[in-house]
Amino acid sequence: MPTGSKLRPCILAVVRARRHSGAQAGLLLTLAFLLTAGIANRAWAQAPTLRLDDAVRLALANNRSLALAAQDVEKADTAVAVAKIARLPRFGVSLLAPVVLTHLDLRLGPLGTLDLPASFGLAIGTIAQPISQLYDIGLGVKASELNKDIAAERLRGARQAAVDQIKRAYYGCLRAESGLIPSREALTLFKEVEGLMANLVGERVALEADRLDVRARRAQQEHDILVLENALATGREQINVALGRDPGTPFSLETLPVAIPAEADMPAVLSVVLDRRPDVREARITIDLAKTDWRLKKAEQYPHVSALFGYIGNINMPLLPGNIASAVIQASWEPFDWGRKGRELAAKQVAMQQAQTQLRQVEATVAVDLKARARALTEARSLVSVAELTVTAARERLRVMLERRNEDAILAKDLLQAQVAVAEAVHKHQAALLTYWEARADFEKAMAIEP
16 A cells, blocks of 8 residues: 555656646645655754653653652651650750849848848759650641641642643644644645646636635645644743753654553552542541541640759859759649630531541542543544544545546546545544543543652
8 A cells, every 4th residue: 555655656657647737747846845844843853852751750850849849748857856856855044143233131130130142143944844745745746747748648749740741741742743744745735736726727627616615725724734833832842841941942752652552440440549649648648637636636625744853053142052953743734714625626526527528529539530531541542443444544545546547537636635635634643642642641640650
C-alpha cells in the first residue's frame, strides 16, 4: 500500500499522465512540498529531545509550589520537636537588686534599732517539672505529628498535580506538532485544488460555487494551522516555565510509542487507591487529629500537678539566711466554669463527626472519579480503533485511484482530494492516540501513581 514517501513516484506518474498544463504545474508544486515538508521550525526540530520522563523529573526538581510544600513539612517537623521539649523540666533564673532611696532601720524594741543596707539582692532559681501535664503534652505531640502527616500528604498531592500538569502540556504539544505536518500538506493541496478549479471554471467544466467552496476550505485550513502553531508555542513556553528554564529554550518532543498498555482491573485496585490517595489519607488523618483535639479538651477538666524546686540566694541582707532551698508540689484546678468546658467539648465532638462525614464523602468521590477516568480511557482506546479504520479506508481509496490514474475518469482534483483525506485521517489518528495518553494521565493521577 503506497503511503507517505512511497506515494511520490505514483503522484509523479499521474503528473506526467495529465493533459492539462495547469494541473501538471499544481501537482509538481505538491510534489515539491512533499519533498520539503518538515523544514519549517528547523531550530526546534534540531534542538535536543526532551523526553517525557526527563520533563517530569525536571519539573519536580524546579517546581516552586513543591518547594513551598516541602518547607511546610519542615516547619511541621520543627513543631513536633518543640512539642516534645515541653516534657522536660523548665529552668528559670531571676535577680532582684533593689536600691532603697529612703533610710530603713529595723526597730528591735529594748535592743535598739538595726540599720538596713541601702542596696541588697536576691538571686532566685527555679526548676519546674510537669507531672499530670505529661498526658496533655503527649496529646499535643501527637497532634503535631498528625499535622506533619497532613503536610506530607499535601506535598504528595502537589507532586502528583505537578506531574499531571507537565504531562498535559507535553501531550498538548505533541497533538499540535503531529497535526501541523498533515495540516500544512492539506493547505498546499487545497491551494492547488483552488488553482485547478479556477482553470476548470475558465473552461466551463466546473461551477464558480465549487471554486468558492475550495477557497473556504483553504481559509479554514489556514486558520487551523494558526491555532496549532499558537498552541505549540504556548505549550513549549509552559513546559519551559514548569522546568525552571527560559521560556524560549528550544527542544524537540519525544515520539510516544504506538503500543497501548492494558488498564488495571478496577475492582481490584479501588481499595489500594483509597489507601494511597493523598486526599483520602489526609481525610483519615483529620479524623485522628479531631479525636486528639477532643481528648486534649477533655483533659482540661482534671487538676494539673507540677513539682517545683526553688532556690533563693541572699546578697547583703541581714537577718535572712544566705541560702533558701525549697521543694513544692503545685496543683491547680478550676472546679466551676459555668458550663464552658462542657460546651467546648461538645463542639469538639461535632468536629469529629464532621471529619468522619468528610472522609466518607472523599472516598465516594474518589471511587466515582476513578471509574469515570477508567471509562474515559476505554472510550479513548475505542476512538483509536475507529481512527485506524478511517486511515485504512482513506489509504485504500487513494490506492484505487492511483491504480486508475491513466483513466480519463480520474481528475487531478479527485486525486488531490483523496490525498487530503489521507492526511486528515492520519491527523485524526494521531489526535486519537494523544487523547488516549491524556486519558491515561488522568487515570494515573486518579490512581495516585507516584512518579
